[in-house]
Amino acid sequence: MALLNILNYPDPRLHTVAKPVAEVNDEIRQLVKDMAETMYAAPGIGLAATQVDRHIQLIIIDLSKEKNALRVFINPKIIAKHGEQIYEEGCLSVPGVYEEVTRAETITVEALDEHGKKFRLDADGLLAVCIQHEMDHLLGKVFVEYLSTLKRNRIRTKMVKHLREKARAL
Ligand code: QAP
Numbered sequence: 001m002a003l004l005n006i007l008n009y010p011d012p013r014l015h016t017v018a019k020p021v022a023e024v025n026d027e028i029r030q031l032v033k034d035m036a037e038t039m040y041a042a043p044g045i046g047l048a049a050t051q052v053d054r055h056i057q058l059i060i061i062d063l064s065k066e067k068n069a070l071r072v073f074i075n076p077k078i079i080a081k082h083g084e085q086i087y088e089e090g091c092l093s094v095p096g097v098y099e100e101v102t103r104a105e106t107i108t109v110e111a112l113d114e115h116g117k118k119f120r121l122d123a124d125g126l127l128a129v130c131i132q133h134e135m136d137h138l139l140g141k142v143f144v145e146y147l148s149t150l151k152r153n154r155i156r157t158k159m160v161k162h163l164r165e166k167a168r169a170l
């Protein structure tokens with residue numbers, strides 16, 4: 001197992017569009033394990049491959065307190081969505097920033113699991129928010145892009161300063 005480096009906003013690599021996974025093999029399963037370890041260590045509830053600089057359509061989510069209910073979505077597609085909800089989101093790539101974002105209230109998603117088996121899931125509440133947030137990463141989109149230009153620029157400045165201080169400490 002290995003901890004992976006998480007890209008920090010405004011790293012341009014976060015805007016890469018992910019490619020579909022051609023085959024769910026041991027290499028993908030190893031990446032899932034490493035991403036899960038990285039997410040649990042953070043700690044976080046969701047992580048997209050994009051955030052660890054792997055530009056393939058793979059996201060993981062675990063909303064459980066016990067960190068024992070990992071959900072793996074490979075090549076996910078939202079096939080239905082309804083309603084609206086507002087949730088205060090955060091992101092491991094934008095540490096310390098939490099802002100309200102409006103997304104669909106309920107979604108139906110189709111994806112492959114870590115064995116390459118297709119499944120369909122109806123999600124609402126935080127799970128629906130998290131799936132939509134992580135799938136945005138696969139499109140190269142970070143949640144701060146839903147905010148006003150003013151807010152986004154303030155966050156960008158704060159992150160650049162934070163990263164400079166982090167680099168200086170090394
Ligand atoms: C995405 O985010 C999400 O700022 C997952 O200092 C979050 O796991 C979707 C985290 C909320 C929906 C609602 C953020 C950890 C974790 C931070 C995360 C931080 C430490 C974020």
Ligand code: CO
Pocket residue numbers: 090091092093133134137
């Ligand atoms: Co995120």
